[in-house]
Amino acid sequence: MSQPATQLSAERLVHAPSAGDEWWRRSVIYQVYPRSFRDTTGDGMGDLPGITRELHHIASLGVDAVWLSPFCRSPQKDAGYDVSDYCDVDPMFGTLDDFDDLVAEARRHDLKIIVDLVPNHCSDAHPLFQAALAAAPGSPERELFHFRDGRGPDGNEPPNNWQSHFGGPAWTRTTDDDGAPGQWYLHLFDSSQPDFNWDSDAVRAEFERILRFWLDRGAGGFRVDVAHALIKEPGLPDWGGRPDGRSTEGFPFSDAPMFGRAAVHDVFRSWRQLVEEYDGDRILCGEANAHPVETMADWVRSDEMHQTFNFDYLGAAWGAASFRGVVERSLAAFDAVGAPTTWVLSNHDITRHSTRFGLGMTGRVNEGGKISDLVVDEDLGLRRARAASLFTLALPGGVYLYQGEELGLPDFLDLPDEFRQDPTFFRTRGERVGRDGCRVPLPWVAGAPGLGFSTLPGSSEHDDAAPTSNAWLPQPRHWDRYARDVQAGDPDSTLELYRRALAARAERGLGLGDLAWLETRPDGTTDVAAYRNGRTVVVLNSGDEPADLPAGSILLESTPGAIDADGRLVPDAAAWLDVEH
Ligand code: NOJ
Numbered sequence: 001m002s003q004p005a006t007q008l009s010a011e012r013l014v015h016a017p018s019a020g021d022e023w024w025r026r027s028v029i030y031q032v033y034p035r036s037f038r039d040t041t042g043d044g045m046g047d048l049p050g051i052t053r054e055l056h057h058i059a060s061l062g063v064d065a066v067w068l069s070p071f072c073r074s075p076q077k078d079a080g081y082d083v084s085d086y087c088d089v090d091p092m093f094g095t096l097d098d099f100d101d102l103v104a105e106a107r108r109h110d111l112k113i114i115v116d117l118v119p120n121h122c123s124d125a126h127p128l129f130q131a132a133l134a135a136a137p138g139s140p141e142r143e144l145f146h147f148r149d150g151r152g153p154d155g156n157e158p159p160n161n162w163q164s165h166f167g168g169p170a171w172t173r174t175t176d177d178d179g180a181p182g183q184w185y186l187h188l189f190d191s192s193q194p195d196f197n198w199d200s201d202a203v204r205a206e207f208e209r210i211l212r213f214w215l216d217r218g219a220g221g222f223r224v225d226v227a228h229a230l231i232k233e234p235g236l237p238d239w240g241g242r243p244d245g246r247s248t249e250g251f252p253f254s255d256a257p258m259f260g261r262a263a264v265h266d267v268f269r270s271w272r273q274l275v276e277e278y279d280g281d282r283i284l285c286g287e288a289n290a291h292p293v294e295t296m297a298d299w300v301r302s303d304e305m306h307q308t309f310n311f312d313y314l315g316a317a318w319g320a321a322s323f324r325g326v327v328e329r330s331l332a333a334f335d336a337v338g339a340p341t342t343w344v345l346s347n348h349d350i351t352r353h354s355t356r357f358g359l360g361m362t363g364r365v366n367e368g369g370k371i372s373d374l375v376v377d378e379d380l381g382l383r384r385a386r387a388a389s390l391f392t393l394a395l396p397g398g399v400y401l402y403q404g405e406e407l408g409l410p411d412f413l414d415l416p417d418e419f420r421q422d423p424t425f426f427r428t429r430g431e432r433v434g435r436d437g438c439r440v441p442l443p444w445v446a447g448a449p450g451l452g453f454s455t456l457p458g459s460s461e462h463d464d465a466a467p468t469s470n471a472w473l474p475q476p477r478h479w480d481r482y483a484r485d486v487q488a489g490d491p492d493s494t495l496e497l498y499r500r501a502l503a504a505r506a507e508r509g510l511g512l513g514d515l516a517w518l519e520t521r522p523d524g525t526t527d528v529a530a531y532r533n534g535r536t537v538v539v540l541n542s543g544d545e546p547a548d549l550p551a552g553s554i555l556l557e558s559t560p561g562a563i564d565a566d567g568r569l570v571p572d573a574a575a576w577l578d579v580e581h
Helices: 048-059 096-108 127-134 201-216 264-276 293-300 320-335 378-393 423-427 477-482 494-507
Strands: 007-015 028-032 065-068 085-089 112-117 171-175 181-186 221-224 283-286 342-344 398-402 515-519 528-533 536-541 553-557 573-578
Touching: 007 320, 028 048, 048 065, 048 096, 085 096, 085 201, 096 112, 112 201, 201 264, 221 264, 264 283, 264 293, 293 320, 320 515, 320 528, 320 536, 378 494, 378 536, 378 573, 494 553
Parallel strands: 028 065, 028 398, 065 112, 112 221, 221 283, 342 398
Antiparallel strands: 007 515, 171 181, 515 528, 528 536, 536 573, 553 573
């Protein structure tokens, strides 16, 4: 028995067309993870010239901008999110000249380059932190960070109960020059990532200098790391959360004394003014991991950032009801402040959506889960991922794509432990596997050594059981099937599906459009979600039975055969239709 017919007549408008038409209200931004995009030197590590060289592939998708994960000088303890010089390129990625070449090439393709800025913390190798370590307690140098005396008889206990997001205490004790134990410093992430003290005017001035440095070099704006955590509650109070007295790990928002303090918004208000001094409609996009989504919208009030990543959407379980719920809440929350919602399905911190949706479970699965112990149906995951992507790409607002999702890449779940690099893996002694599985170098050429990721022939190989590639993370052997060269030109491929959907999104002006739900079942528990944006209707079927489609001509289907001989949408599929309006 099929699902009841989708009724075009029973519409409920939940989002009016966008008020403004600035590019960032409807943008599609492609995230490049430089380590894993393209290696032109054969050292197994992606680099900026590799991005420049292959930029035409990104441009051909029809995106507006490229966000580069960190490429600044860094000891790479957290894959570049531990910066030791904010105004230079790490030699492993190239030089400042290479950055300039990339910006110039991007201009030729009408693409903007968004720089990843990491203001919450730096590397412990940063000269300012080294100077703070060398200086005395209470010195101006230490004021730039959060240094405190320990608690307990000999100061042996951390100053408060906060936990690092990567596991273990958020404090590390220093050693004084004479070898005696000294003060402690705060790090919400790895011990190699000391948190800046954003109550310090000197820290604010330093970051204004850094913003200008990249804007002057042609950056189209910034993705702002950990934009919810810069300001800490004065006095750094304990935060209850667990019966053992330790604070909760991870990103629960609520009343946490290190997240979403009111004063953090002043920082971004001043940055908004700063970027507006420059021409070209440059943007700030916050990684404001704030819950619920209504709270997140505070970061995009009209005088603050332009965009935030929608983490509720990123964390949504597979299924029509789940997606529909998040879309509705998100549009209401962001409309209330006049900002676009951004839709994100994958990034470098979370299990790729084609793996998440192929797991025999629902709910949020991120780097914290031991997902390698779970059963994944890779084909089912890919089918659902394509359906979810199609459902997403017609939504009004902005879209973020993570490199490789246009190829349908899954995570490398069986990555052998000896290759793991994520500090989470080490700080939890392997209890949490970390995020390496979604960061594996891209497959460019099927059958080529290293799947064509590195330039030098024979410089890397791939093997599921015992990878011998020189790529910084090995690629699974069966990734031949996902290689870009195999997919290019194949009308059934994931790559061509993305191209067609992104072209139709642009042609139909969907990013600036409206959204009305089509009623599919009165009780609201349907496994079918259907919405109209202008003349485009999108239907997603996450149920077990085929679903009827409204009248209209089919524009796109998520997989070949998504529409059966009776004209119904099969399970785990999505379709776009053109309808009379
Ligand atoms: C968020 C980044 O996306 C993640 O990769 C990083 O580990 C943390 N912030 C710390 O900078």
